[in-house]
Amino acid sequence: MSDKGLTFRGGIHPPHFKKQTEKSPIEEATLPKEVVIPLHQHIGAPCEPTVAVGDKVKVGQKIGDTKAFVSAPVHSSVSGVVTKIDKRNTPGGSKTNSVTIQVDGMQEVSEEVKPKGDLENLQKDDILKIVKEAGLTGMGGAGFPTHVKLSPPEGKKIDIIIINGAECEPYLTSDHRMMLEHPEKVVLGTKAIMKALDVKNGVIGIEKNKPDAVKIMKKAVENEESLTVSELQTKYPQGGEKSLIYAVTKREVPSGGLPMDVGAVVQNIGTVAALADAITTGMPVVQRVVTITGSAVVKPKNLLVKIGTKFQDVIEQCGGYTEDLGKVINGGPMMGIAQFTDDVPVIKGTSGILVLNKKDSQRPEPSNCIRCGKCVDVCPSGLQPLMISKNSLLRRFDDAEAYNAMDCIECGSCSFVCPSKRPLVDAIRVAKQEITAKRKKN
């Protein structure tokens, strides 16, 4: 291992932009007047509402669930009265059935919420049940239901748990602050995951640009013989699941495969911290740390926000927008989704709200591809983005597929680095959709 830390092939070095919030302690956000909680915040089947308009709900009470395996229940983050159940805009870009709750301000906790006792006394199945009932999903943004990752099919042996503390997206600091302020939650949650999968090797991977987090987490695992901290090279997309697994284990997740195919399970810092809460207090996922930052917000902050709080209410608490607002993004600048309205709720996967001013929001005009090959050099998936995008723009999707378009993880490194400012990821996304549609048809 070099001094630079563990890493993967390719990648880029975007500016960090983390100074605005990396030293800001997590503050608890004030309660909004109303929350809108989408019943589909995860990959998999949407939930059906388990409450009706007019019902009184309490904090932690389940308001949506489904029998489907790949899904995660949804809970109320507030106490109050259900006023509406209808389709609402979500930060993912689609309209989703959502429960609107008028907040009463009492924050009465549901009777369903009970501490689950010490980890020593919990069995594998107990932990799995806690994970599932708490509605845990990947809180880094993708929103994959956690209990699914913890239920590998017969024959898949997991031998390493990797906790993703890379936080390689510029601007975002929510995981960083969580590690600094609640290392014990990270450790407890990780140990619970390890116990649930019967794994003796846990690694917390942290990029080297967070030396304070490395120090604190190393101290927190001092007495844990099966837990270690790995320092990772500061490089995007270091926190991509496949990049992270490769950096730590040198194993390559096969094309089209899952981490469990190489014996690894990756969990986000926010996810394991939420699991710790679910065990010690019994509280399901009803809040999360969100970094509110960027050039168009008055006071950037790390806030502990109730799920369902609208972006506009969160930003108001950060002093509102500066005058030249240009873009509102759910997530970071590399993979986050730009919103067309701030009337969307914070969901389990909202790690940050990035607001950019007009100047920072401009998309540069593309010019001819000069074939410099930088996109090929930086692609962590070993693709030739220029060729996929060229074929996609010509609507030659079979050729795009032959150039392995489906292996693109849409990290955006190629678009970032392109001197001609070409819409590389955009064109590759189009190709992937067309290829997927074609495969479905056949």
Added chain:
Amino acid sequence: MENKVLATSSPHIRSNENTTKIMLDVIIALLPALIASIYYFGFDSIKLTSIAVIAAVATEAIIQKLLKKEVTIKDLSAVVTGILLAFNLPPSAPWWIPLIGSIFAIAVVKQVFGGIGNNFINPALAGRAMLVASWPTKMLGWENPAGVDAVSAATPLQIVKGAEGNLQPLTDVIFGRVPGCIGETSAILLIIGGAYLLYRGVISWKIPVSYIGTVAVISFIYEGSLLMTAYHVFGGGLILGAIFMATDYASSPVTSKGKYIFGIGAGILTMLIRIFGATPEGVSYSILLMNAATPIIEKYTAPKVFGGAKK
């Protein structure tokens, strides 16, 4: 709110790099050799370079105007083509040689195929090849640089191949005090320019090193002497070609393995021409031939997909 914010797709930040900056870096890297050429060949060098650059830029602007396309002379790529074309001319060339060469390079080789990035061969080298084929005598009139007092003016490679004359001292060959094209003679300054491009991340070392390395190995085997190997490496257009022409983005492979194959292939062809060909020099034709082979090289050198994609 709805009409006030931009909702474009990710990524939302871009690097500061752009085509103009890259081309500017190439121009900066060519400056030391340009200054040396003015020192050695005087006003001829200024005259030929200026005409080549102005003709290249003007041709690009006029064609894009006529085709009602966006005029992209601000990207400076035509300036680079102009300088490189001039660098490949003998100092004795008449003024209309760079004019015709630049017009051909930009109009026929670059714009006809779609402009920057779409030229399948190097425009400056194609321009040179056209000039050599059309006016061979005008393209081969060598003269001694300033301060050299010798009767014959043969290039080191011509002498190596058996032409009349005393072989110039190796230090002169490396510093450029020898007859040759105006930009190719000063190996050391071209290498400094190449180091700058490497440092700036504009070019990769793979093509120049594999190209020059291949020429060195073959010439050592053929000549059996390190000194003669040095003449092969520094005495002709190899350094200029390997660093500035073979690395042309549009006409060389984007894949890592492809770059090695391109460099080695150009090296083998260069030595085949120098040993068996009618001319003492073979750099420009070797690069042009490898340019033509670039698509097929890329086809067979695709990088390994992470996780090994199923075929």
